Amino acid sequence: MGLYDDLYKYKRVKLYDTKKARKDSRKYLGYDYKNNLMQNSLSNHLLRNDVMRDFIAFCTDYYYNTIKQIRVMKNWKNYTTKKDDKNIR
Numbered sequence: 001m002g003l004y005d006d007l008y009k010y011k012r013v014k015l016y017d018t019k020k021a022r023k024d025s026r027k028y029l030g031y032d033y034k035n036n037l038m039q040n041s042l043s044n045h046l047l048r049n050d051v052m053r054d055f056i057a058f059c060t061d062y063y064y065n066t067i068k069q070i071r072v073m074k075n076w077k078n079y080t081t082k083k084d085d086k087n088i089r
Helices: 050-077
Strands: none
Touching: none
8 A cells, every 4th residue: 555545536537427528519718727736836946856746736736626616616606507517617
């Protein structure tokens, strides 16, 4: 059992999510900053170390999920959209 086993288990794509969004062709959804939320604002000197890079990746994931949850809650308030709609701005 390693340190990183099942750490990102919550990121797995659910079985029926692809079926629900099969025919969606959404445009102009905005910039996807999921992977480089903090990397663009930090020095490359910090990112040379593997431990720091992993820690920054964990922090980036945490901040992104916090921002994403706010968007999901805004979507629940909107009665014209479905609750589980993932393509929101």
